[in-house]
Amino acid sequence: MLSKKTQYAFRALAHLAVYYGKEPVRISEISIQQKIPLKFLENILNELKKADMLESKKGKGGGYVLKVSPKKINLAKVIRVINGPIALLPCVSLNFYEKCIDCDEATCGIRKMMIVARDATLKVLEKKTLNDILFTES
Amino acid sequence: MLSKKTQYAFRALAHLAVYYGKEPVRISEISIQQKIPLKFLENILNELKKADMLESKKGKGGGYVLKVSPKKINLAKVIRVINGPIALLPCVSLNFYEKCIDCDEATCGIRKMMIVARDATLKVLEKKTLNDILFTES
DNA sequence: TTAATATCCTACCAAAACGGTAGGGATAAT
DNA sequence: ATTATCCCTACCGTTTTGGTAGGATATTAA
Numbered sequence A, B: 001m002l003s004k005k006t007q008y009a010f011r012a013l014a015h016l017a018v019y020y021g022k023e024p025v026r027i028s029e030i031s032i033q034q035k036i037p038l039k040f041l042e043n044i045l046n047e048l049k050k051a052d053m054l055e056s057k058k059g060k061g062g063g064y065v066l067k068v069s070p071k072k073i074n075l076a077k078v079i080r081v082i083n084g085p086i087a088l089l090p091c092v093s094l095n096f097y098e099k100c101i102d103c104d105e106a107t108c109g110i111r112k113m114m115i116v117a118r119d120a121t122l123k124v125l126e127k128k129t130l131n132d133i134l135f136t137e138s
Numbered sequence C: 001t002t003a004a005t006a007t008c009c010t011a012c013c014a015a016a017a018c019g020g021t022a023g024g025g026a027t028a029a030t
Numbered sequence D: 001a002t003t004a005t006c007c008c009t010a011c012c013g014t015t016t017t018g019g020t021a022g023g024a025t026a027t028t029a030a
Helices: A003-016 A029-032 A040-048 A073-080 A109-125 B005-016 B026-034 B038-050 B075-081 B109-125
Strands: A054-057 A063-068 B056-057 B063-066
Touching: A003 A029, A003 A040, A003 A063, A003 A073, A029 A040, A029 A063, A029 B038, A040 A054, A040 A073, A054 B056, A073 A109, A109 B005, A109 B109, B005 B038, B005 B063, B005 B075, B026 B038, B026 B063, B038 B056, B038 B075, B075 B109
Parallel strands: none
Antiparallel strands: A054 A063, B056 B063
């Protein structure tokens, strides 16, 4: 399951997606509108910035903006930055690989199936973008 | 990510799958062969029994056996019993549903995408069985 | 140059989940 | 009665989660 933090990240990014191309949006603004604890959100947005998805501006008139078009930010990237691996096991993770102990990867059947599951999930998460999670009418 | 406990469960079940139709297998046997801490494994096998996947026999000559054919136990079920929800968010979980706060499910775009992701993952995990994770030669 | 407005940084904290361990009780076979 | 096995309850240290607190730093505007 995704952490609450990741859900907050999605909501915040969806909010910023709506204001893409406009003035920077303050943390406090997003916090209120999306009902996300302010200081926690500060942390989240800062991480997203370090991951190169956001740009920030300090002082009056400051805030956050998406660095690239919402169409170019896919859901897998967001999850990886805030939540970590998408794969079900470390030994099949593309971005957070870790060898498992007492397991021969060449013959491990569990691993084989988890690769198939991973690819099925990634096919969706890497294709869908922030544009796909914007709040829609009806 | 799946917990270590879930990985242990898969290994233990794969072991039992090999001995399906034969004498009961002792916890201690599985513990040694699969390198799983004994007391922890006790706990795991007992949970799988309560979930109706295993049968047990006490006393000499006792142990655990799969209750049904390895072909009939799919990976999704194992994960749900030991690890919990497969979906990425509680509000899209089929077996562990929880409403999310401050979110209108009808219009929430995040939810829509997470349903698609969930279905892609489930299509694999519900189709693959214990038979598919047995250790293979080459 | 000073005040106001933002983000940024470090540190802390409580509660829950994870990954076990300990010790004995119940039951079945010999 | 003894031995072998699963079963049950309770505990426990470490890590992760979901925050909070307080101030440092940068920008703008008066």
